Amino acid sequence: GAxxxxxxxxxxxxSGTSVKIECRSLDFQATTMFWYRQFPKQSLxxxxxxxxxxxxxxxxxxxxxxxxxNHASLTLSTLTVTSAHPEDSSFYICSARDGARQEAxxxxxxxxxxx
Amino acid sequence: QKEVxxxxxxxxxxxxxxxxxxxTYSNSAFQYFMWYRQYSRKGPELLMYTYSSxxxxxxxxxxxxxxxxxxxxxxxxxxQPSDSATYxxxxxxxxxxxxxxxxxSLIVHP
Numbered sequence: 722g723a724x725x726x727x728x729x730x731x732x733x734x735x736s737g738t739s740v741k742i743e744c745r746s747l748d749f750q751a752t753t754m755f756w757y758r759q760f761p762k763q764s765l766x767x768x769x770x771x772x773x774x775x776x777x778x779x780x781x782x783x784x785x786x787x788x789x790x791n792h793a794s795l796t797l798s799t800l801t802v803t804s805a806h807p808e809d810s811s812f813y814i815c816s817a818r819d820g821a822r823q824e825a826x827x828x829x830x831x832x833x834x835x836x
Numbered sequence: 837q838k839e840v841x842x843x844x845x846x847x848x849x850x851x852x853x854x855x856x857x858x859x860t861y862s863n864s865a866f867q868y869f870m871w872y873r874q875y876s877r878k879g880p881e882l883l884m885y886t887y888s889s890x891x892x893x894x895x896x897x898x899x900x901x902x903x904x905x906x907x908x909x910x911x912x913x914x915x916q917p918s919d920s921a922t923y924x925x926x927x928x929x930x931x932x933x934x935x936x937x938x939x940x941s942l943i944v945h946p
Binding site for chain 1: 868870872877878879880881882885887924926928930931933934936937938939941
């Protein structure tokens with residue numbers, strides 16, 4: 722299967738700082754990338770969808786100024802959590818899909834803890 | 837009613853049992869069906885992918901899609917403790933955003 726690499730796997734940051742999470746497709750071109758948030762024992766919550774070269778489309782209730790998404794190339798998307806607060810602590814997962822296939826492949830996830 | 841319904845479990849079975857995991861859905865436009873396995877604190881891993889109705893087998897895993905009933909299943913034969921994880925179904929139509937079930941927690945005890 723296709724490989725999606727997500728970094729970092731864990732990050733602890735101070736309240737008020739910003740954190741950047743990277744998502745890379747290693748062996749395919751990701752025309753579409755998805756960013757999810759997952760709380761313990763809960764399902765995936767879609768935050769936003771991004772297509773290469775376009776602005777991300779955010780789901781209702783997700784602050785686009787707080788969760789900045791950049792999809793500048795066909796192999797890299799980034800999620801920046803700006804001015805992080807303890808309530809932003811969560812498990813963030815990216816997913817990527819290329820235009821020729823319907824299935825999406827996930828990164829390993831990033832556990833963010835804001836202290 | 838949610839677009840995709842999946843019983844969260846937990847489903848507890850003894851080692852060696854045949855496991856049946858299921859999802860129902862309401863949108864008849866879904867054409868692509870996927871099953872993912874997610875271990876604790878890890879990203880989901882794609883297990884099976886099927887298009888339209890029918891069966892697909894891969895090792896100990898069999899995916900079934902019944903579009904007339906809007907029902908999909910994942911069977912795991914000879915289940916192992918290492919199969920203990922959360923299994924998520926997902927489905928989509930064309931290039932649309934996949935819709936996920938909430939996941940079923942499976943526990944296979946020795």
